[in-house]
Amino acid sequence: SAVISQKPSRDICQRGTSLTIQCQVDSQVTMMFWYRQQPGQSLTLIATANQGSEATYESGFVIDKFPISRPNLTFSTLTVSNMSPEDSSIYLCSVEPPSYNEQFFGPGTRLTVL
Protein backbone atom coordinates (compact mmCIF):
# COMPACT_ATOMS: atom_id res chain seq x y z
CA SER A 1 0.00 0.00 0.00
CA ALA A 2 0.99 3.65 0.17
CA VAL A 3 0.99 6.02 3.11
CA ILE A 4 0.04 9.54 2.15
CA SER A 5 0.23 12.69 4.22
CA GLN A 6 -1.13 16.11 3.45
CA LYS A 7 -0.29 19.53 4.83
CA PRO A 8 -2.03 21.46 6.15
CA SER A 9 -4.78 19.25 7.50
CA ARG A 10 -7.07 22.26 7.63
CA ASP A 11 -6.93 26.00 7.18
CA ILE A 12 -9.14 29.05 7.30
CA CYS A 13 -8.25 31.63 4.69
CA GLN A 14 -9.34 35.06 3.62
CA ARG A 15 -10.96 35.76 0.29
CA GLY A 16 -8.47 36.67 -2.42
CA THR A 17 -5.52 34.84 -0.91
CA SER A 18 -3.91 31.61 -2.10
CA LEU A 19 -3.11 28.36 -0.29
CA THR A 20 -0.68 25.67 -1.30
CA ILE A 21 -1.46 22.12 -0.21
CA GLN A 22 1.29 19.55 -0.01
CA CYS A 23 0.99 15.82 -0.64
CA GLN A 24 3.77 13.46 0.41
CA VAL A 25 3.89 9.73 -0.37
CA ASP A 26 6.11 7.16 1.33
CA SER A 27 7.00 5.44 -1.95
CA GLN A 28 7.69 6.44 -5.50
CA VAL A 29 4.59 6.67 -7.64
CA THR A 30 4.07 7.87 -11.17
CA MET A 31 0.36 8.53 -11.04
CA MET A 32 -0.98 11.11 -8.61
CA PHE A 33 -4.39 12.73 -8.59
CA TRP A 34 -5.99 15.75 -6.93
CA TYR A 35 -9.68 15.70 -5.98
CA ARG A 36 -12.09 18.21 -4.51
CA GLN A 37 -14.92 17.24 -2.18
CA GLN A 38 -17.37 20.02 -1.55
CA PRO A 39 -19.36 19.93 1.69
CA GLY A 40 -21.67 16.93 1.83
CA GLN A 41 -20.81 15.88 -1.69
CA SER A 42 -18.81 13.33 -3.59
CA LEU A 43 -15.30 13.60 -4.93
CA THR A 44 -14.55 15.35 -8.20
CA LEU A 45 -11.25 14.94 -9.99
CA ILE A 46 -9.40 18.22 -10.46
CA ALA A 47 -6.33 17.03 -12.32
CA THR A 48 -3.92 14.20 -12.92
CA ALA A 49 -0.34 15.04 -11.95
CA ASN A 50 2.05 12.48 -13.37
CA GLN A 51 5.73 13.06 -12.82
CA GLY A 52 7.57 14.20 -15.89
CA SER A 53 4.63 15.80 -17.61
CA GLU A 54 2.31 18.75 -17.23
CA ALA A 55 -0.76 18.22 -15.13
CA THR A 56 -3.91 17.32 -17.02
CA TYR A 57 -6.97 19.22 -15.85
CA GLU A 58 -10.57 18.06 -15.93
CA SER A 59 -13.39 20.08 -17.39
CA GLY A 60 -14.19 23.01 -15.15
CA PHE A 61 -10.73 23.27 -13.63
CA VAL A 62 -7.94 25.46 -15.00
CA ILE A 63 -4.25 25.79 -14.29
CA ASP A 64 -4.46 29.47 -13.37
CA LYS A 65 -6.86 28.65 -10.54
CA PHE A 66 -5.30 25.35 -9.45
CA PRO A 67 -1.61 25.29 -10.36
CA ILE A 68 0.04 21.97 -9.61
CA SER A 69 3.66 21.03 -9.15
CA ARG A 70 5.11 17.52 -9.30
CA PRO A 71 8.84 17.89 -8.72
CA ASN A 72 9.53 14.21 -7.98
CA LEU A 73 7.92 10.80 -7.58
CA THR A 74 6.95 11.25 -3.93
CA PHE A 75 5.64 14.80 -3.72
CA SER A 76 3.12 17.17 -5.26
CA THR A 77 1.49 20.48 -4.45
CA LEU A 78 -1.86 21.95 -5.36
CA THR A 79 -2.40 25.69 -5.04
CA VAL A 80 -5.86 27.16 -4.71
CA SER A 81 -5.46 30.68 -6.07
CA ASN A 82 -7.43 33.84 -5.47
CA MET A 83 -9.79 32.01 -3.17
CA SER A 84 -13.47 32.68 -2.74
CA PRO A 85 -15.96 31.08 -0.32
CA GLU A 86 -16.99 28.71 -3.12
CA ASP A 87 -13.55 27.13 -2.85
CA SER A 88 -14.35 25.89 0.65
CA SER A 89 -13.91 22.15 0.29
CA ILE A 90 -11.83 19.18 1.25
CA TYR A 91 -8.92 18.71 -1.14
CA LEU A 92 -7.52 15.20 -1.42
CA CYS A 93 -4.60 13.69 -3.21
CA SER A 94 -4.46 10.08 -4.26
CA VAL A 95 -1.86 7.81 -5.78
CA GLU A 96 -1.88 4.59 -7.72
CA PRO A 97 1.34 2.76 -6.84
CA PRO A 98 2.99 0.45 -9.36
CA SER A 99 1.58 -3.06 -9.41
CA TYR A 100 -1.57 -1.90 -7.64
CA ASN A 101 -4.94 -1.48 -9.26
CA GLU A 102 -6.32 0.63 -6.48
CA GLN A 103 -5.86 4.24 -5.55
CA PHE A 104 -4.88 5.27 -2.06
CA PHE A 105 -6.10 8.55 -0.69
CA GLY A 106 -4.56 11.04 1.64
CA PRO A 107 -6.45 12.30 4.70
CA GLY A 108 -7.48 15.49 2.93
CA THR A 109 -7.05 19.20 3.56
CA ARG A 110 -10.16 20.93 4.85
CA LEU A 111 -10.23 24.48 3.51
CA THR A 112 -12.60 27.19 4.68
CA VAL A 113 -12.60 30.52 2.86
CA LEU A 114 -14.18 33.49 4.60
Add this chain to the structure above:
Amino acid sequence: GENVGLHLPTLSVQEGDNSIINCAYSNSASDYFIWYKQESGKGPQFIIDIRSNMDKRQGQRVTVLLNKTVKHLSLQIAATQPGDSAVYFCAEMANNQGGKLIFGQGTELSVKP
Protein backbone atom coordinates in the same frame (compact mmCIF):
# COMPACT_ATOMS: atom_id res chain seq x y z
CA GLY B 1 -20.66 13.80 -19.05
CA GLU B 2 -20.93 10.31 -17.67
CA ASN B 3 -22.36 9.93 -14.18
CA VAL B 4 -22.19 7.38 -11.47
CA GLY B 5 -25.15 7.79 -9.19
CA LEU B 6 -26.61 6.24 -6.09
CA HIS B 7 -30.23 5.40 -5.45
CA LEU B 8 -30.23 6.06 -1.69
CA PRO B 9 -28.42 8.96 -0.07
CA THR B 10 -28.94 7.61 3.48
CA LEU B 11 -29.32 4.17 4.96
CA SER B 12 -30.01 3.28 8.58
CA VAL B 13 -29.70 -0.32 9.77
CA GLN B 14 -29.69 -2.22 13.04
CA GLU B 15 -26.43 -3.67 14.27
CA GLY B 16 -26.17 -7.24 13.09
CA ASP B 17 -28.37 -6.79 10.05
CA ASN B 18 -27.11 -6.91 6.50
CA SER B 19 -26.71 -3.67 4.54
CA ILE B 20 -27.08 -3.18 0.81
CA ILE B 21 -25.84 -0.03 -0.86
CA ASN B 22 -26.67 0.50 -4.52
CA CYS B 23 -25.04 2.40 -7.34
CA ALA B 24 -25.96 3.01 -10.97
CA TYR B 25 -23.43 3.87 -13.62
CA SER B 26 -23.93 5.11 -17.14
CA ASN B 27 -20.59 4.71 -18.89
CA SER B 28 -20.71 1.39 -20.72
CA ALA B 29 -16.94 1.70 -21.31
CA SER B 30 -16.22 1.45 -17.58
CA ASP B 31 -14.57 -1.84 -16.79
CA TYR B 32 -13.35 -1.40 -13.24
CA PHE B 33 -15.44 -0.52 -10.21
CA ILE B 34 -14.46 0.22 -6.65
CA TRP B 35 -16.25 0.78 -3.37
CA TYR B 36 -14.74 3.25 -0.93
CA LYS B 37 -15.59 3.93 2.69
CA GLN B 38 -15.09 7.43 4.05
CA GLU B 39 -15.22 8.09 7.76
CA SER B 40 -15.63 11.56 9.10
CA GLY B 41 -12.45 13.62 8.75
CA LYS B 42 -10.64 10.99 6.71
CA GLY B 43 -9.91 10.23 3.10
CA PRO B 44 -11.72 7.43 1.26
CA GLN B 45 -10.55 3.94 2.11
CA PHE B 46 -10.61 1.12 -0.42
CA ILE B 47 -13.07 -1.64 0.46
CA ILE B 48 -13.41 -3.91 -2.53
CA ASP B 49 -13.21 -3.80 -6.29
CA ILE B 50 -14.53 -5.74 -9.24
CA ARG B 51 -13.71 -5.90 -12.91
CA SER B 52 -16.28 -6.05 -15.64
CA ASN B 53 -15.51 -9.68 -16.47
CA MET B 54 -16.93 -10.69 -13.08
CA ASP B 55 -20.43 -10.61 -11.60
CA LYS B 56 -19.56 -11.05 -7.97
CA ARG B 57 -16.61 -10.69 -5.67
CA GLN B 58 -16.42 -11.40 -1.98
CA GLY B 59 -14.23 -10.00 0.72
CA GLN B 60 -14.36 -10.14 4.46
CA ARG B 61 -18.02 -9.42 5.34
CA VAL B 62 -18.44 -7.54 2.07
CA THR B 63 -19.66 -8.60 -1.33
CA VAL B 64 -19.82 -6.56 -4.50
CA LEU B 65 -22.27 -7.47 -7.24
CA LEU B 66 -22.06 -6.15 -10.77
CA ASN B 67 -24.93 -6.28 -13.25
CA LYS B 68 -23.63 -5.01 -16.55
CA THR B 69 -26.96 -5.47 -18.29
CA VAL B 70 -28.59 -2.75 -16.23
CA LYS B 71 -25.35 -0.97 -15.28
CA HIS B 72 -25.84 -1.55 -11.58
CA LEU B 73 -23.40 -2.10 -8.77
CA SER B 74 -24.13 -3.01 -5.17
CA LEU B 75 -22.19 -3.41 -1.95
CA GLN B 76 -23.45 -5.87 0.61
CA ILE B 77 -22.16 -5.71 4.16
CA ALA B 78 -22.93 -8.72 6.32
CA ALA B 79 -23.60 -8.42 10.04
CA THR B 80 -23.24 -4.65 9.99
CA GLN B 81 -21.34 -3.21 12.94
CA PRO B 82 -21.23 0.30 14.42
CA GLY B 83 -17.74 0.67 12.97
CA ASP B 84 -19.27 0.37 9.51
CA SER B 85 -21.00 3.73 9.94
CA ALA B 86 -19.56 5.97 7.24
CA VAL B 87 -20.24 7.34 3.80
CA TYR B 88 -19.81 4.80 1.03
CA PHE B 89 -18.91 5.77 -2.51
CA CYS B 90 -18.85 3.73 -5.65
CA ALA B 91 -16.35 4.74 -8.31
CA GLU B 92 -15.81 3.67 -11.88
CA MET B 93 -12.88 3.69 -14.20
CA ALA B 94 -12.58 3.06 -17.90
CA ASN B 95 -9.51 1.23 -19.16
CA ASN B 96 -8.55 4.04 -21.49
CA GLN B 97 -8.90 6.83 -18.93
CA GLY B 98 -5.45 6.74 -17.36
CA GLY B 99 -6.54 5.89 -13.84
CA LYS B 100 -9.23 8.55 -13.59
CA LEU B 101 -11.93 7.63 -11.11
CA ILE B 102 -15.48 8.94 -11.40
CA PHE B 103 -17.22 8.87 -8.06
CA GLY B 104 -20.87 8.33 -7.34
CA GLN B 105 -23.03 10.44 -5.08
CA GLY B 106 -22.36 8.62 -1.84
CA THR B 107 -24.57 6.87 0.71
CA GLU B 108 -24.35 7.59 4.40
CA LEU B 109 -24.70 4.37 6.38
CA SER B 110 -25.81 4.71 9.98
CA VAL B 111 -25.71 1.62 12.21
CA LYS B 112 -27.95 1.65 15.25
CA PRO B 113 -26.78 -0.40 18.22
